[in-house]
Amino acid sequence: MSSQSNLNPKELDLDEIARKIFGEKVEEVAKWCIRREKEGKHHALPKGRVANVFIVIEPVSRLIIRHEQETTDVTTIPTYLGYIVPAILNTKFQSGAVRRQMLAILHEWYSRNKDKDIVKSELGIDDYTCAMRPYLRRQPPQKQAQIPEEFEGYCGNCPNCLIFGYAVQEGGSYNVKSRVEGDIYVSVVPQEQSIVSVTFNAVDDIGKTPYRPEAPEEARTGALYEFRMVEVGTPFVGKLALRDMTLAELLLTLATVTRTTRIGGRKTHFGEIKMHVPAVLFSKYEVGSGYEIAHSILSKHKGKRLTIEEVVNEVVEYAKNFENQGVLVVDRELRDKLRSLSEAELDAIILQAWKDVLVLKQSLELFVCKGK
Ligand SMILES: [Zn+2]
Numbered sequence: 105m106s107s108q109s110n111l112n113p114k115e116l117d118l119d120e121i122a123r124k125i126f127g128e129k130v131e132e133v134a135k136w137c138i139r140r141e142k143e144g145k146h147h148a149l150p151k152g153r154v155a156n157v158f159i160v161i162e163p164v165s166r167l168i169i170r171h172e173q174e175t176t177d178v179t180t181i182p183t184y185l186g187y188i189v190p191a192i193l194n195t196k197f198q199s200g201a202v203r204r205q206m207l208a209i210l211h212e213w214y215s216r217n218k219d220k221d222i223v224k225s226e227l228g229i230d231d232y233t234c235a236m237r238p239y240l241r242r243q244p245p246q247k248q249a250q251i252p253e254e255f256e257g258y259c260g261n262c263p264n265c266l267i268f269g270y271a272v273q274e275g276g277s278y279n280v281k282s283r284v285e286g287d288i289y290v291s292v293v294p295q296e297q298s299i300v301s302v303t304f305n306a307v308d309d310i311g312k313t314p315y316r317p318e319a320p321e322e323a324r325t326g327a328l329y330e331f332r333m334v335e336v337g338t339p340f341v342g343k344l345a346l347r348d349m350t351l352a353e354l355l356l357t358l359a360t361v362t363r364t365t366r367i368g369g370r371k372t373h374f375g376e377i378k379m380h381v382p383a384v385l386f387s388k389y390e391v392g393s394g395y396e397i398a399h400s401i402l403s404k405h406k407g408k409r410l411t412i413e414e415v416v417n418e419v420v421e422y423a424k425n426f427e428n429q430g431v432l433v434v435d436r437e438l439r440d441k442l443r444s445l446s447e448a449e450l451d452a453i454i455l456q457a458w459k460d461v462l463v464l465k466q467s468l469e470l471f472v473c474k475g476k
Pocket of ligand 1 (some may be wrong): 166234260261262264265
């Protein structure tokens with residue numbers, strides 16, 4: 105197969121690709137998705153279609169999950185049951201991991217396909233430079249740690265921008281809200297059994313004193329330092345709500361989620377994960393939450409350290425509670441199916457998703473009255 109054919113939608117039908125992922129539920133899923141073939145103001149309005157994507161995050165190496173820079177401890181949350189458990193905030197997951205992964209997928213696709221007619225003529229892309237450039241707003245130094253990171257560098261015209269949203273920096277009259285809404289990812293293993301303290305020896309081993317995070321900056325001369333880390337195999341549960349997606353946008357977002365392989369601090373050394381997506385509920389409303397799922401598992405198993413398989417089974421059982429709320433796809437192999445999409449299949453998904461987001465962009469512009 106020539107690489108040109110990757111971008112010929114006639115040869116690879118999106119419905120057939122979707123059938124590989126959703127099996128016998130494909131027609132119901134496709135019907136649930138938004139169709140956005142031509143621009144129109146109505147595309148700017150919320151459609152009330154939510155794909156509730158239930159997720160289990162499996163650390164396959166130790167994780168450094170911290171809330172802000174000044175903290176050296178793992179982020180934890182208390183539960184009503186009395187257990188304190190590690191938790192991953194959605195900013196770490198969505199902006200720090202999934203969104204970066206989508207950008208990588210889009211840039212890889214663009215670098216292979218940029219000279220093709222369809223990319224230039226139909227999508228109108230001359231140069232694709234969309235990027236996440238994090239920065240901190242200028243503030244007095246003593247306040248630095250409390251300022252959330254912001255991003256610039258978004259192009260405002262690609263699936264990354266129109267699925268995850270962007271703020272118009274200058275001259276624009278509207279912001280695009282993210283259609284991916286996260287939650288908190290909560291571990292089902294109490295901190296005593298899931299967080300370890302690990303001491304590392306720095307390369308320039310001079311001071312020989314332990315690193316003490318509470319010491320003032322100038323006193324931190326030690327070459328030994330300690331990290332608090334989440335132990336391998338500690339499952340986290342959560343849910344993403346994907347709103348008003350076309351079939352291609354849905355497939356691209358799910359493919360990206362399952363290709364997300366690192367999270368947290370010091371990603372060059374730590375933070376490798378496996379993303380499991382054992383259930384997706386397509387409904388009119390958002391249902392369930394990471395905290396609620398974790399709470400039900402903790403109360404049933406009394407804080408026992410469960411295997412990933414056991415947690416996946418619990419999440420599936422939880423999702424089945426909502427079966428009458430819409431179309432429920434339960435499939436423990438969903439992750440593997442999404443990851444085994446061929447290059448040609450993923451290319452076809454990206455091309456269609458790109459077309460779909462451009463129609464959305466034009467529709468948003470119509471809506472904010474550039475025209476009537
Ligand atoms: Zn962009």
